[in-house]
Amino acid sequence: MSGNGAGGAGGPPSIGSALLRVGLALALLFGGIGAGLGYWQVVQAQALSSEPGNPLVQSAARNAPRGRIFDASGETVAFNDRGADGQRLRRYPYPAMAPVLGYQSLRFGTAGLERAFDAELTGLKPLGPGGDMMRKFLSDPYDPSDLHLSVDVRLQAAAAAALGGDRGSVVAIEPATGRVLALVSNPTFDANRLVDPASGGEYLESLRGDRSTPLLNRATQGRFVPGSVFKIVTATAALGSGAIDPATTYPTDEEYDTGFRIEGFTINDSARSFQRDHPLDFYEATEVSSNIWFAHAALDTGADELLASAQRFGFGSALDFDLPTTASQVTSGDGPLSGFTDRVELANAAYGQGEILVTPLQMAMVAACVANDGVLMRPHLVDRLESQSGRVRDVGPSELRTVMSAADAAAITQAMVQAVEGEYGQFYAGGAKVAGVTTAGKSGSAQLAAGRPHSWFIGFAPAEQPRIAIAVIVERAGSGSEVAVPLGGDLMSLYLEIAD
C-alpha cells in the first residue's frame, strides 16, 4: 500500500503505520463529538429547552395562551387577562396563594409554581412520552397545560388570615398521599401588583428592601429552631434503634429537683409542678414535654442513630418538591461526635434546641409520616396536568421511604394523642383538640438567643384515620400552647368540615 519509508536498519520508521494511528485517533475524536451531540441534543434537550433564558421559552410565553391554575375544589387561582395596554397579564384572584403560585411576568420572569411548571404552562413540554418528537411536525407546536392543585384555597386563605399580621408559616399535608393542602408563608407579596408592567418594578424593589422578607417562602426555605416539636424525630430514632421502648422511664429521683447535669450543663424541665411522684415513661414524657426524658433518650440512642432517623425524614438535603426547598439540619458543626460538638449539643438537640434548624414543610412531613403509619410520601402541590388538546398527566401518590415501623408510628401517635387529650397534656397541646375527633399533636416553644420563643405545633387528625397533618410556626409569638396550638387545631377542624 505504501511505497515510502521502508525503514531499513537506521532508516526512518514507516509513515504508513503512524498514519493508521492518526486515523484511529481522529475516529476517537469524531466519536467524542458524536457523544457530545447526543448529550446536548438528546439527554439535555428537554432541560435546555425549558430554561427561562431560552428564547424559545420567552417566545412561547408571548405567543401561547398560558395554562390556567385551579385549586383542589376547581376554583381558578391564576388566569390570563389583558392589561390596560392590551398586553397579556397574569391575574391572581387569591392573595394568600402567592407563596404557592409565585408569579409570571414578561418583565420580571417567573417564581413559584409558575416557574417550576413554566414549560408545561406554556406548552413547551408536552405531556406524555414521544410528545416532543411529534411537536416538530405540528403547525401549532404549543400545547399549554392547566394545573390542578392539591391546595384548597379555603384552607389556604383561612391559614393566612389566622396568621394575620404575624410572621410565620402553615403547611398542611394529606398524610396518605402527600398532597399539600395548604402552604402559607406570612408576610407575602401581592402577585397582581408585581406583574403590573407600570408599577411592578418599583414594587419589586420595595419587596427586596423589606426587612420582613416577604419574598422568602418561609414554608419551604425558611429555617427555624423547632423546639419540642423535634421530640417526635428523637422518639422515632430512640424507638427505632431499640435503645428504648415506650415503657422506658427516666429520670432518676434527684433530677426532679437538681435538673439533669451533663458535662457541666444543666437541663431543666419547665412547669414540673405535677407528676413528681414517679419516673416518666415515653407517653407521659411526651404528654408533659419533658426535656430531661428526651435528653436521656437521645444520649442512650446516640448521635448516629439520631442523624440517620432525621435523614430518613428528609433532613440534611433539599426536599424533593414542586418548589425549591432548603435543607433542614440536625447539627451545623463538624464536631467529633458525628458532627455534634459534644454530648451537651446532642442532649440539647433531643428537644429541638442546639444547632437544629428546620423548614415548616419538613416538620409537616414528620407529622404526616407518623400519621401514615411511618411511611413518608413525596409531598406535591400539583395533582393533575391537563393540556388543551386533552392530554392528561396525573400525579399520583408516591412513596419516598418507610421511616419507622408501624408499631413505632402507633406508639408515637398514642403519645401525641395524650399530648393533646391527656390529663396533663391539655395544658400543652390541648388547644389543638378538634371537636368530636381524636387529635394527635405536639407543641413547641423554641428558645432563641433573645426575645420571645417561636410558637410551634405539629399534629394530625383524626388520629385513627388521619386526613390532615399540619405544621404551624408563628415567629417570636410566645409558647406553643399560646398561639400555634389553637391555630393548628382550628385549621384542622376547618379542613375536616369543608372536606366533607
Next chain:
Amino acid sequence: MLLALTGVTLFTGWASLASQQAGQMTFGDVSIPAIYMAILFAVHLAFVLTGRRMDQVLLPVTGLLGSLSLLLMARLPQGSAGLSLGGLELGLAPLQLLWLSVALAVLAILAIAVRNDNWLREYKYTWAAAGIGLLLLVFILPPASSDPTGPRLSLQIGPIAGQPSELLKVILVVFLAGYLAENRTLLARTSTKIGPLSLPPVPYLLPMLAMWGVALGIVIVQRDLGAALLFFTVFLTLLYVATRRFAYVILGMAMFLAGATVLYQLFPHVRVRVDIWLDPWADPLGSGFQVIHALYAFGRGGVLGTGLGAGLPAVGDTPGDLPAVHTDFVYAALGEELGMLGALAIVALYAVIAERGLRIAARAADDFRALLATGLTLVIVIQAALIIGGNLKLVPLTGITLPFVSYGGSSLLANAIIIGLLLALSDRGVEPPQPPSAGRRFRLPARSPA
C-alpha cells in the same frame, strides 16, 4: 456521480427553506443553487477534460459542505453582514456564492496545474519567512477592527478584509512537511537523555521550540486561541507521524499546558475564554451568553431538528439571537435546524475528508508528499473538530471557522487551496519525485509530459 447527490441535497434544502419562508410549497428563486451547481460540474468537467486521475470523493464532499453553507447563509437574516460595493448591496448568500466560486476556481486551478512539487519542497524556508511576514503585516497595517480587546485577525485592504492566519496555516504545513521529511531520520533515531525522556540533539529541538513560541505568540499578540491550538495540534501530530515517537507528543503537550497555564494567569482574554467554557452559567447574560445560547440551539434541535428556516433566528421577535451565527456558530445553527442526525452527517463529511486525506498520504510517493497530505488533511479536520467542539462546549470556544461552511472569504480560499493541493497529490499521474540522491537536497528533473 456523487456530485449529483450534492445537487439533490442543495435543491431539496433550497425548496424546503423557500417553502418555510413563504409558508407554502415552492422552489423559490433557484438562481443561486443553479449557479453553484453549474460551477461544481464545471470544475469536475475540467478535471475530466485535463485527464487528471484524482480522488473522486473530495470534490463532492467539499461541494456538499459548501452547499450547506449556501443554504444557511440564505436562511440567516440578511441584514447581519454583507458587503456593499459601489452601491451594489450583496446579501450573505450571494456574497458567499461569490467567495465559493472564487474558492472553487482556486481549487480547480491548483488541482490541475500543480504537476510537481519542486516549488513547495525546495523553498520551505522561504515559505516560512513569508508566513511570518504575513503575520507581522497585521501589526504594521491598521487593524480592521477597532475593538482593542478582541482578536486582531484581520488585514484590511480596500473594502476587503482578510485573515492572514488562514493562509498561514497552509504555509506552515508546507514548511513542516519539508523540514520533517528532510530531518526525520535524525529526529527519530538520535537522542539525548533528559531524565526519563530521550530527546533528539538540542539543535534539532529548536524548530519545535520555535513552533511553540509561534503558537503562544499568536495567542498573545493576535489573541487568537483557536489558530494557536490548531497550529500546535497539527505540528505535534505531524511530528509524531514523521518520527513515531510518542515522547515528542507528550513533551509538546506538557509544554503547551505549561504555556497555557501561564497565559491563563497573565492574559484576561484567555482567562475569560477558559472560564466561560468551564461554567458559562456563571455569567449567562454576559460572557457566557454565546455558549449558553449555542447549547440552547442544539437542545431545540433535538434528534430531528426544527427544519431549515424554522430554527432560532426566526423565533418570536428576537432575530439574530445567536451572535456571530454565520461565522463562529454555524454548527450550532445547523445542529438546531437539521437536528442531531444532520449534525452527525456534517461530522461524517469531515470524517470522509480525513479518510481520503490520510489515504492519499499513505499512497504518496515519498515522505514529503505523505507528510504534506497528512498535514493538509489535519488542518481541515482539526479545525472542524475545534470549532464543533467549541460549539458543543467540549473544548473552549475559539473564533476559528468551520471549513467550507462558515461565512468568510479568506477561510474559504485557504481551505480551497488545501483541497486543491490534496487533489493534485492524489493524482497517480503526477510526476514521481526523484529518489534522494547523494546530496541531501531532493532534485526533481525538469517537467516531462504526464
